[in-house]
Amino acid sequence: MKPSVVTIEPNGHFCDDCAVRGAAVCSSLDAAELREFEHLGRRVHFSSGETVFSEEDITTSFYNVLEGVMRLYKLLPDGRRQIVGFALPGDFLGMNLSGRHNFSADAIGAVTVCQFAKAPFTRFIEDRPQLLRRINELAIRELSQARDHMVLLGRRSADEKVATFLLGWRERLVALKGLSDTVPLPMSRQDIADYLGLTIETVSRTFTKLERQGVIEIIQGGISLLDPARVEAMAAA
Template sequence: MLVDTGLQESPRHVCHHRQSEGGCADCKVRPISVCSVLTLPELEELESLSQHLVLEKGHALFGQDEPAGYVYNVIEGALRLTRLLPDGRRQVMGFALPGDFLGLALQDRFSVSAEALTSLKTCRFERRAFTGLVQAKPHLLRSLHDRAGYELTLAQDQMLLLGRRTAEEKVASFLLSLRERYARTGRTSVTLELPMGRQDMADHLGLTIETVSRMLTRLDRQHAVLLVPGGVRLLDLAKLESLSAN
């Protein structure tokens, strides 16, 4: 495994090499990641290309318009993906969770910034080396295509979310979507962790922070959710699904 040597000196990164306990074969996000299709020998080959990085909350994994020289697999934590618009406004494009791959687009530079919302663990792969591995393994390429299809579905859902829905419908849909994404990682608790702040939610949903707060309070008063420190408890899924389907 390679040793990470440059990121510690960057003022935006607080990363260091972290040897995995059991290697890629024992990675807890492997079943939901693109590397799930690889055999044990292939996983050893993949691990030889990887760097295990730790990033502190509030620091950037990469910035918008930076050269896209690496791809990343999120192991633990959450990231906020943002794009700075020409007029200076910030758009939150989405949130990366365990199992998500970042940097797979064909552009030479990152189109978004990725900032840690929590303590973060990620595998980093030099993009050219990872591309070479993918080209040699068609089943890995198919897995990447499946991942791209999943991300396209999320993007389409986001377009619908920003369309003709009311503020209450947007917030309900966001909570259910996050619940579904957590379920993919095996997290099925009725208490939904919200590592992103309400301003992040507002910038993602095309609302103001005041509106997001008001809609969460309304859902709480309707007993659809219960606001708790760090998240919400989903009390009435039928109510939320009814709102989300409109």
């Protein structure tokens, strides 16, 4: 991991030119509210590998991902890691009841977030039920995804896990970049393994197996889905 180089933009950012304005929590605010909201957040840049927050840290901020990809994970005392999700632009991070983060988050490649100090943000929500409702929607969506992932972790084979991951990841990218059979994988094999509850070797072997079967092609920084239908068949099982 490189030395920490967090860049905070001097000032004067505008929600107007924010890529996720329509999708993120902000989508619940009208123009006037957005103007006020703007002063609460500040854009912060993180470079590859940097940690945005750690599990057990006291929560001082919430984060809205604007650009890039983050890995969200929990560690066991002996170092085993489970990635509980990947965050993409539009995702909102940091909500918890305990006052401490319940997972760690770090940047995979360059990341830009919109950071909100906890207290003023909480105050801002107080009399904006729309915003609260939006946050609640995001939590409910995450919960549904979390349950799907439990099924994957607890009941699927390695082949099914990998196939499901590829399709699910592609699906998430569709919303951001449009449909494509070329699927960029900015995360490492280790990240994928820790997300799927496998080892790096099993992930690698499964990829090569899929490639030999002519179902995918392993390309620079990702894979290409040669036969999406076959991958879907593998995932469904």
